[in-house]
Amino acid sequence: MKHREIIEQLTLAEKAALMSGKSVWETKDFPEKGIPSVFLSDGPHGIRKQEGSGDHLGLNASVPATCFPTAATLANSWDPNLVEEVGVALGAEASSLGVHVVLGPGLNIKRNPLCGRNFEYYSEDPYQAGKMAAAMIRGLQSQGVAATPKHFAVNSQELRRMASDSVVDERTLREIYLTGFEIAVRExxxxxxxxxxxxIxxxxxxxxxxxxxxxxRDEWGFTGFVVSDWGGSNDHVLGVENGSHLEMPGTTTVGQKELIVAVQSGRLSERVLDERVDELLQVVLELAAQEKRSIHPEGQHRLAQRAAAESIVLLKNDEQILPLKAEKTVAIIxxxxxxPRYQGAGSSLINARQVENTVDSIVDYSLTVVGYAQGYQRIDQPDETLVTEAIALAKQADTVLYYMGLDEISESEGLDRSHLNLPQNQLYLLGKLAAVHENIVVVLSAGSVVDMSWTQHVKAVIHGYLAGEAGARAMLDALTGIVNPSGxxxxxxxxxxADVPSSKDFPAEGDYALYREGLYVGxxxxxxxxxxxxxxxxxxxxYTTFAYSDLLVHETGISVTVTNTGTCAGAEVVQLYVGKEDGAIFRPKKELKGFAKVYLEAGQSKEITISFDDKTFRYFNTLTNSxxxxxxVYQLYIGTSVSDxxxxxxxTQAATTDQLPDMAGLERYQSGQVDQVTDEEFARLLGRPVPVESWTIGQELRLNDPLLKLQYAKSGLARLIYKLLHHLLKKAEKKGKPDLNLLFLYNMPFRALAKMTGGMLDQQMVAAILVIVNGHFIKGVSQLWKAFRAKNSYQKQLS
Known part of the structure; x- marks a missing residue:
């Protein structure tokens, strides 16, 4: 152990206490023993350090901070250097605010476009997600703070997120859901x-x-500490035994007692506890010794604008209506x-320091603006007065800039979407505008995939995703040609x-989320x-065009020449995909294995090199377990998208083993037609029977059932509590703003009550509450009273 001298001074109670936080955001400290506390904060795209008492989901205000573009936005830049630069800025701001551990980046795979938290994640591809996350981590940690990639792993839905079992085959687990984390950790x-x-x-x-x-730890070489998601510690003893270090938020003596009892009973070795304490202290002591950095808010804001600008995606541009011409009049609707809608909702909600909007900012651009009309209510409800005003304004201009997108209730932590549509009132207005105007440019704001069937009615679509506090000017730069979109x-x-193979049962409403599609994601x-x-x-x-030529294959990679064949400067993303047409092992037709972004002046050419690495040709072999x-022979595809x-x-590559898994009985996986996979074929892929739901209506509720199942409880009081909870959720939905704390409760399992109540409840008390919920009121109250007295007695012994 590296810190044996400190650990030998600690009592069992003190060591156990270090494995839980002392508050919502701080680790436990023992200053007299040389152990400081460090501060953790949400921060995937900005630092959310709360003022006063903390709570996980943002009930209390946080200090002002720079709101950078979200991960989904930055991923569209395909530029790890830019992402690392943003990471440096985030790390410096965290340090300046006294934050030691930044809870991000998020890099879960976008298995399905309905996941409510997709705006926080990079990509549907593990290679791209891993490269972007590694860049963000390097940037953050260059400033003396710790990065915390999350959520490890196979976390793909918000519904029942604390009580869902991701059932996935071994090869898919390693190739799709762990590869991004592997790249993030190794690089x-x-x-x-x-x-x-x-x-899992x-x-x-x-x-x-x-x-x-x-x-x-053993395979990837990770040397840091593992922290639970807030309330995500199921069995604290098992967590510590098997490699988790820090249970958050603080549970006062609840988690501490669990570890003490486990050591005293022989269930947990004190040597293992010492090992976890040593691993945690290694990071805590290093972070606490760092000096605070300082920032320049204006510099942070300018970087946020540049990052947003380089992530903008031009989706449609008929008749080259963009960039806007100075001599044309413009209506803003x-x-x-x-x-602006510039960030998501949930634990990543930033108290942005300096939010810009289009209406105020456009006066600084060489455009003739005839006016602004609101056009629609932010909440999805009809308003004919606003529609009439917008149509009248549109008729006065040569070009309509129509700002559309998802509202706050559409994508949020704790809430998956039920469809891909934009709000109906926005689509209704678009139909009315298209009937009177042919030059409509849609400026889109959303953190995840939306239905795009309406694009036939407009000349151009330009997508800023969730662009952060400086997104408005970044978009105006792109609209006017100051910036050439390159996302x-x-x-x-x-x-x-319905075309997405996982959509038939997404989000999974029962105990099991079955990843039937295997490798075939996105x-x-x-x-x-x-x-x-x-x-x-x-x-x-x-706004320009690019030509590719002179592809050469080397032993260590490929090189290709890219030429800007248009009339203005721009940047191109060169993408390398790899496939194997005659493989004995089934695999997707193409898989991303490298990319490079290159900036070129008009007429300029550059030779671009993309190197092979250990992931270029590999697959996970379930026979050799490696x-x-x-x-x-492998095919190397160089393109500007997977389809172009x-x-x-x-x-040609040499084989590393002659042991090949048996592909018999996996015909749909061999063809890629995984929208029709049967239970038998999925079981064959899993190597075991497909699990069957074990709970039915009328059955007693269990510790790991979510509170949403109170609707089926035998106790009338419990059912009444569910009705109240459901009513409050629907009330928040009608207001257009998600109630994150209610959503958290709705999806939280009973056992998490002992982890999220600041020590008010322990697992014995929760078990007693469950007895009440299951219709045994007197018995449950008696058990609850006994458990309460036992908990208080134990707390007095520790104090």
Whole structure:
């Protein structure tokens, strides 16, 4: 142990206390023993340090901070150098605010476009997500703070997120859901990592030894500490035993007691506890010794604007209506032009220091603006007066800039979406505008995929995603040609939601989320099955054009020449995909294995090199339990999107093993037609029977059932509590603003009550409450009283 001298001074109670926070955001300290406290804060795209008493979901205000573009936005830049620069700025701001640990970046795979938290994640592709996350981690940690990639792992939905079991086959787990984290850990070297709420194949992520020790620490070389998501510690003893260090938020003596009793009973070895304390102290002592950095708010804001500008995606530009011509008159329509939608909702909600909007900012641009009309209510409800005003204004201008997008209730932590549509009142207004005007430019704001069937009615679509506090000026720069859009989509836009293979049962409403589609997530499915999409992965237009030539294959990578064949400067994202047409091992037709962004003046050419790495040709072999390379010929595709391939070459690779998994009985996985996978075929892929839901209506509720199941409780009081909770959620929905604390409660399992009440309840008390919920009122109250007295007695012994 590196800190044996300190640990030998600690009592068992003190060591156990270090494994839980002392508050919502702070770790436990023992100053007299040389152990300081460090401060953790949300911060995927800004620092959310709360003032006064803290709470996980933002009930109390946070200090002003720079709001940078969200991860979904930055991913569209395809520029790790830019993301690292943003990370540096975030790290410096965290340090200046006294924050030691930044809870981000988020890099879960966008398995389905309905996930309410997709705006916080980078990509549907693990290679791209990993590269972006590693860059963010390097930037953050260059400023003396710790990054915390999350949520580790296979966390793909918000509904029942604390009580859901992600059932996934081993190969898909390693290739899709862990590869991004692997790249982030190996290339970013984070000092912390956050475990996910959910189970993975029956084991909670926060207590999964194979995940947290065998893979994360032993295989990838992780040397930091593992922190639970807030309230995500199921069995604290198992968590500590199997590789988790810090249970958050603070549970006062509840978690401490669990560890003490476990050591005293022999269930947990004190040697293992010492090991976890040593690993945690290694990071805590290093972070606490760092000097505070300072920032220049204006410099932060300018970087936020540049990051937003370089992430803008031009989706449509008929007749080159963009960039806007100075001599043309413009009408600005849409609520988002005055009050922008620039970030998501939930634990990442930033108290932005300096939010800009289009209506106020456009006066600084050489455009003739005839006026602004709100056009629609932010909440999705009809308003004919606003529609009439917007149509009248539109008729006065040569070009209509119509600001559309998802509202706050549409995408939020704790709430998955039920459809891909934009708000109906916005679409209604678009139809009315299209009937009277042919030159409509839609400026889109949303953190995730939306239905795009309406694009046939407009000349141009330009997408800023959730662009942060400086997004308005970044977009105006792109609209006027000061900036040439260079963003590319990091997720596929399907024609219909039903085309996504996981949509049949997403989000999973029962105990199990079945990942039937296996490897075929996002473009891997659409490209392999040859199903049409609206916009493919990697897609994005420019005000200029690019030509590809002179593809050369070297032993260590490829080189290709890119030429700007247009009339203005711009940046292109060169994408390398790899496939194997004659493989004995089923795989998607193409998989992203490299990319490079290059800036070129008009007429300029550059040779771009993309190197191969250990992930270029590998697949996970379930027989050897390791990544292997199948021998033979591979196709190398160079393109500007997964669907727009400009050059193709081949390369031969030697096999690393002659042991190949049996592909018999996996015909749909071999063809990619995974929208039709049967239970039998999924069981074959899993290597075990498909789990069957074990709870039915009328059955007694269990510790790991979510509170939303109170609607089925035997206790009338419990059912009444559910009705009140459901009523309050619907009331918040009608207001257009999600109530995050209610959503958290709705999806929280009973056992988490002992982790989220600041020590008011322990697991014995929760078990007694469950007895009451299951209709045994007198028995449950008696048990609750006994458990309460026992808890208080134990707390007095520790104090």
């Amino acid at each position: 970013g070297n984070p000092k912390a990592i956050m475990s996910a709420y959910n189970k 194949n029956g084991i909670y992520a926060n207590e999964d030894k194979r995940l947290l020790r065998d893979i994360l 849409g609520e988002f032009a005055q009050n 590319k989509l990091s997720e596929t836009y399907p024609v219909n939601l 473009y891997r499915y659409f490209d392999t099955s040859k199903k049409a999409v609206h916009y493919p992965f990697g897609y994005g237009l420019s 990544f292997e390379v199948e021998g033979g 391939i400009r050059l193709v070459a081949e390369v």
